[in-house]
Amino acid sequence: MQISPLDNVKVHIEDGHKYALRDIRQGENVIKYGQPIGHATCDIQKGEHIHTHNLKTNLSGTVEYTYNRVEYPAPKITNKPTFMGYVRNNGSVGIRNDVWIVNTVGCVNKVAQKIAERTGAKYFPHPFGCSQLGDDQTVTQQILKGMVEHPNAGGVLVLGLGCENNNIEVFKGVLGTWDDDRVKFLNAQDVPNEIEEGVRLVRLLQENAGKAQRVPVGIEKLCIGLKCGGSDGLSGITANPLVGRVCDKLTAMGASCVLTEVPEMFGAEHLLMQRCENEEVFQKTVKLINDFKDYYTRHNQVIYENPSPGNKAGGITTLEEKSLGCIQKGGLSTVVDVLSYGDRVCKPGLSLLNGPGNDIVAVTNLMAVGAHIVLFTTGRGTPLGGAVPTVKIATNHALAQKKSNWIDFDAGGVLEGKDLTDELLGVILQVAEGKKTRNEENGFEEISIFKDGVTL
DSSP states (O other): OOSSTTOSEEEOTTTOOEEESSOBOTTOEEEETTEEEEEESSOBOTTOEESTTTEEOOOOSOOOOOOOOOOOOOOOOSOOOEEEEEEOTTSOEESOOEEEEEESSGGGHHHHHHHHHHHOOEEOOOSOSSSBOHHHHHHHHHHHHHHHHOTTEEEEEEEEOSSSTTOHHHHHHHHOOOOTTTEEEEEGGGSSOHHHHHHHHHHHHHHHHTTOOOEEEEGGGOEEEEEEOSOOTTTTTTHHHHHHHHHHHHHHTTOEEEEOOGGGTTTTHHHHHTTBSSHHHHHHHHHHHHHHHHHHHHTTOOTTOOOOHHHHHTTOOSHHHHHHHHGGGGTTOOEEEEEOTTOOOOSSEEEEEOOOSOHHHHHHHHHHTTOSEEEEEESSOOOOOOSSOEEEEESSHHHHHHTTTTOSEEOGGGGGTOOOHHHHHHHHHHHHTTOOOHHHHHTOOOOOOOOOSOBO
8 A cells, every 4th residue: 555645665564564666766765654764775676675675764863953833633523521530639530549559669579569469459560769870760759759649549558668769758758748548658677567567558548549439520631641562564554543543632622642752753753843832842842852862872872773673574664664653643733742751741732751662661651641541552562561551552453363362452444444533532431431451451560660870
């Protein structure tokens, strides 16, 4: 199929790979999605396979950006649905009512596991909270703060050791305020039997959480994270554009969506920048992109060394091609804000979030800024799940059928001309009201915290 009338390649549906629609000269741009995805490294004949052997990225170095606002019409909304959610004492809304055990430090991971096994609480092991310096410790604290404050948790036990850098007294200063009925604290070094005390506190939290009841809530209260992983040549044709249409519909109804994976914006960032609602958001987006390029440069890494081996096997050749498919998850919505670690989503519309493309780190970052649900598109499949429901969306029928124990929604019907926007939106509302995703059914709920600096 030919995606855009401007393209000089077509995509084979069977394998997601590209083939020339006409002769392409050496040095000429290869066009997909109506945009250059690199240049031909040799003459390519009509019908010839185009991939790593004859296509190379155009990207190199840094780029100068100019703000040229483009605004797309929002979908017309005739009615705004509601869902049954949990309204917390601070006015935030959750879609789950579990008790979470949040560790201030990795030293108590197994203590948390033992408490969770006895109580049914959820725990999220990680290796950090001590021996970290500067920004790394700050990022750890901000991610954990986002967990403690996340409205999907009906109660939180903050579990510390007692001697770590991020000890409970320090972490309380990061939190600032909290609801004593919803959040309890335990230093393992302070009690004779930390597991028994942890069980006691979790039982109190569960009793309090049990008083909460679902009530009707407007869809504008939903915050949806957008993520892709294990992408293939169909990701930018089926699942990602579908998620983009859902994003446009949600933002038109006053809800919030968050797009992350900054390195997978490289080569397509200009399309996001032209949708920034004002000059301030544009400048924040420029800084977001350039700061992440500087991060690669500081570590003496090639900025544009992407896609992954799995992406290439699925038909994606260059970073431009991957990025042009990736950003489609944000639809055509106006970019209203740029977020970093520790920020919380505070504006309806589409926000961009700092962070890498790494799947579990990105899903964790989305949770920490307040995403209730993560829409996760995939062409190759992954069992991964975050602390919040992670809706796996397959790009093709074969994957959805083969890995039905991983996949929540099949976007393959888009190839048959089906829209599927309302169907996926219906699944989101079902999940918001308690329907378990595959990752929840499997108990695959993890976090991973971004690390950049040294460890003592």
